[in-house]
Amino acid sequence: MKIQEADAKRLLLAEGLPVPAWEVARSPAEARAAASRLLHETGQVVIKAQVLVGGRGKAGGVKLASSDDEAEHVADAILGMQIKGITVRKVLVAAAADIVKEYYLAAVLDRGARRILLMGSAEGGVEIEQVAAEKPEAIVRIHADPLLGLQDWQAREMAFRLGLGRHLKAAVAIGKGLVRTMLVNDADLVEINPLAVVRGGGAPGAPGGEEQLVCLDAKITLDDSALFRHPTHEAMRDPDEEAPADAEARRHDISFIHLDGTIGCMVNGAGLAMTTMDLVKRAGGEPANFLDIGGGAKADRVAAAMRLILAEPRVEAILVNIFGGITRGDEVAMGLIEARRQQSRDVPMVVRIVGTNAEEAASLLEQAHFETATTLDEAARKAVAAAASQSAGGAA
Amino acid sequence: MKIQEADAKRLLLAEGLPVPAWEVARSPAEARAAASRLLHETGQVVIKAQVLVGGRGKAGGVKLASSDDEAEHVADAILGMQIKGITVRKVLVAAAADIVKEYYLAAVLDRGARRILLMGSAEGGVEIEQVAAEKPEAIVRIHADPLLGLQDWQAREMAFRLGLGRHLKAAVAIGKGLVRTMLVNDADLVEINPLAVVRGGGAPGAPGGEEQLVCLDAKITLDDSALFRHPTHEAMRDPDEEAPADAEARRHDISFIHLDGTIGCMVNGAGLAMTTMDLVKRAGGEPANFLDIGGGAKADRVAAAMRLILAEPRVEAILVNIFGGITRGDEVAMGLIEARRQQSRDVPMVVRIVGTNAEEAASLLEQAHFETATTLDEAARKAVAAAASQSAGGAA
């Protein structure tokens, strides 16, 4: 689960990391009020769109303001803006820092090494993928020991290799703090970009003029599998950015990702669900979604999956692909029959059920006059054809 | 540092372990008041002397009372009692538990294995050393992994091997809680004896009559080396049980242990200090103390050590044994000269200084008319002789 910058900063603050003060505003007036409280620090505030997508700066979602009037105008321009399809509903207002130099520092889960990686670069402020592509030697990588954790000497090593020896104590505290933030919150990623040396002002209580190291932006991704043991994290899910379909999918334990095509997919198993999408594409269609109903899916979950797919008006055909293992084919078939009975609009459906209780499923589907398929390739072709005839029909 | 039962119970409670309610009383009236609040639980209270020595029960320091009158009388008898030379100044009052069975469970630092040991026995309520001597197979030992810590399965294994399968969840929580208490507080030992299955009442909020597992007594020893990072632990040092000399020694970073002999010892290094005591004994004397002035001891610490030794009226001679290494012999000699100038009573002193700057020390001591010795054995003999003549003189 991605969380907003303000929430990420809150988690960092809770671990004692230096994060300059900020406020979140939902209206130009709120932004003006926030600016009037923050302008005294450095004479300028930065106003940043709060959306869970990258490239806010390039999209015009990050701007400076030097007065409360200007802050209100800038916030008015940013609020309501669309960034990569997401409407901006909140802005973060913070004292603009007097930046001396920018760095990148992140704790990430390195799956290949099976350990936590502290990753840093003196080339901060730009996307790390760009640095990795253009100047890989500029990235310092230090793995935390899987049993001992990140040691102080490793955090020092990172500081020295980034050229942060003058800010050794702060850099060590931040490096260790990132890993602690990761562990305490079960995060996959805790990223500070930029980590910056700033002149005075930047952090609360800082003596004016003196250089210090602060976290200017923060990005945290939480491990969905661990949300069960962090009851307060659910509150950080941003309802403004979650489509109702996603919330519905979560409620039913369905993995669902909305895409732009016309062929709805209902599959059991993540790998098979991706494969089904791939074969739809290969057959000339475009998948409307990724949908994994999981193992042992019961009738009510099948019905919920059907509602999710049909909620998208673009959907012109549905492909159901079930390989029975734990999941019993006849149960899915009954779920489909019930779901079709309830469904609001009639969309052609191609059903393929193989594996456990496939024969019982076949006879149920036959009685209910479903179109079926034997192989996955055949199912994909039939679904694409059905969608095409549906469009043609619609156009006629 | 040993801490009182009540403090140990507080540390266990802080880690969520089940400890029946208690109160500490410093007077019979306080004990009566505590009993009147606790008697309703099981109709009986136990009143226990709070002293940092073992064998309270045998010494008559643990008694039951069934009414507030009786509690007051019992407390009156226990308060002021001497147990192994310590005057009882406080009692702990707790609801008497209806004990079904007693167990022993402790987390200890196993120096040989260099890891934390969870040690349990179904033979609770008696001293574990006795069980170890008479029935060693009755002790279950499970080492926590030095890098992973104590795992749940290990706590379960302990529970099953103690026959606590019926209280599995509670036993696992307690086993893990002991190790956590140890780690959180930097303890060398966290011991529950007895850990008991009791019928109802025992713990706050427990449903009456149902059996449950609770910690009836607790003993915790803290690592002195780690006190620096637990500022609140210093408050648990019991001023009633610390002699003024011990407090003075701590202030000067001197290792000091009071003994019953007549020959005061001042030595640098713990091993050499023990050896000096041993040689005093071998020469027919009795050491009055263990005293290690540490490395690089300066004049003021030498003076403080002298005051500590002379504070004991029994002391009839002083043996100073310094092997210079980090410690410079001439500095110690100057400290001794200054200390003798200040000292209130005149006690014969034998000084041996060898190693770094021994020659400078020798000439200083000679000018100041100190009695000196070359070997440690000689020094011990001279000190014993000096003490003997002192006693003889005193008797004459």
Add this chain to the structure above:
Amino acid sequence: MSILIDRQTRLVVHGLTGREGSFHGGAMLDYGTNVVAGMTPGKGGQAALDGRVPVFDTVSDAVRETGANTSCIFVPAGGAPDSILEAVAAGIGTIFCITEGIPALDMVPVAAAVERAGARLIGPNCPGATSPGRAKVGIIPASIHREGSVGVVSRSGTLTYEAVQAMTDAGIGQSTCVGIGGDPIIGSTFLDVLRLFEADPETEAIVLIGEIGGAAEEEAAAWAAEHLADVPKVAFIAGRTAPEGKRMGHAGAIISGGSGTAASKVAALEAAGFRVAGSPTELPQLLRDAGYRG
């Protein structure tokens, strides 16, 4: 022969008395797997699966009493990492963890502890393995298999069934099919399993079924190019149409920062001499094309 499991496997099922454990434990037993013990704390002394399998409180009891050498874990996510460590400490050499939804950071120390002990972990969040005709551990349906000499390794569950069914339908049998799991942190990688297949005299061809995310397929491909040069090798990669930055069901199936794409994996596999199928149904023909005659 086969890899990981065979007739010498003596299996203890962690959580045998639970819903999943008893269902799949029964299926394993019916397949002929030597299910010698169950482990459920507090149920020691009972017998499960219609009295056919004794249950113990601890894995070490199960090992001592039954000589168990392999674990299959159905314990819920909160307790599964501990259960893996219990198996390791009891001396179990091969551990399958079927449990899904284990927090990734929990697996970091566990994977290290497994490695330190020299044990082998498959999963978590994996379907297990089958050595057709010998043993099956986990949840892969028995019906899809056929005895043979193709080694199958996959990150996925039902997609594997699809591929294996296609092979079986085409008359191509398997030496062992292994699902290594779709989580970010897993015990055994594609490469680890390829090494085992390389050492297995009975395995004559390889089917690798990967998906987007991570770089494990690329790593395995590089190794295979060198060590399995003469072995017929085919592969399938799921997720060609997956968008960047979205987790496709599996916690590990995500393209981030342009890395872990299907395209990069397909390219690496093809460069290493794998024939890469456009659909799982093409795998049998590609095996034949690659020279497999089994």
Add this chain to the structure above:
Amino acid sequence: MSILIDRQTRLVVHGLTGREGSFHGGAMLDYGTNVVAGMTPGKGGQAALDGRVPVFDTVSDAVRETGANTSCIFVPAGGAPDSILEAVAAGIGTIFCITEGIPALDMVPVAAAVERAGARLIGPNCPGATSPGRAKVGIIPASIHREGSVGVVSRSGTLTYEAVQAMTDAGIGQSTCVGIGGDPIIGSTFLDVLRLFEADPETEAIVLIGEIGGAAEEEAAAWAAEHLADVPKVAFIAGRTAPEGKRMGHAGAIISGGSGTAASKVAALEAAGFRVAGSPTELPQLLRDAGYRG
């Protein structure tokens, strides 16, 4: 030859720029020890000990630039465990930790990590070691030594000096003197050091200086009875008059529950063929009595 340190020792002193580090660093250098580097975070690029020794920010820098293979740690208690781990990670094989007052529980994972890496730790809270005429690492005064063939191992500081001085005065030289430290958790035990002496062709006799607390002397005695049967062995145990339940200065020097007494240690050593002295001054004569002719 000798054990632990010799002319091949290339020493990095952790905390060389501090008060203790520079004082003893200078003494080591003066003795002829190959002090090749200092390590103090933030002082990299400086030169210490009158410009004779370069200082680095990290141990790995010191190893890379100077080929350091041995560490001597004077870092304060709060940072010393981390400094040990840094040395281990940098590939240092032999680490002396002089620092006293390290919380015991901090050493539990550190000792395990040292062992896992196959490195050797002496201490903490130890005086170090001297191989007379070759090298000295730590704080043992140089003046007390004489080259020779008796291996000395001790838990203590000044008591060791006393014993070694007595030997030197009697014309008996040492191969290596090792102080293993008085803390409850230490890296190398009496037994570990005896093993090294056993393998050292130059060491012809053993002096073991123990004290109350723990069971390390008993453990070493049992091993020596078997492996050092024909080697002259003498010992001294401090603390015959120590009362039960009181820590005698060293965190590890405590008799608890009747175990760890001087009597039990003396008995175990005598049973193993050690001659046990009543005073350190008797050690030279006992060595002669035991047949030592060096």
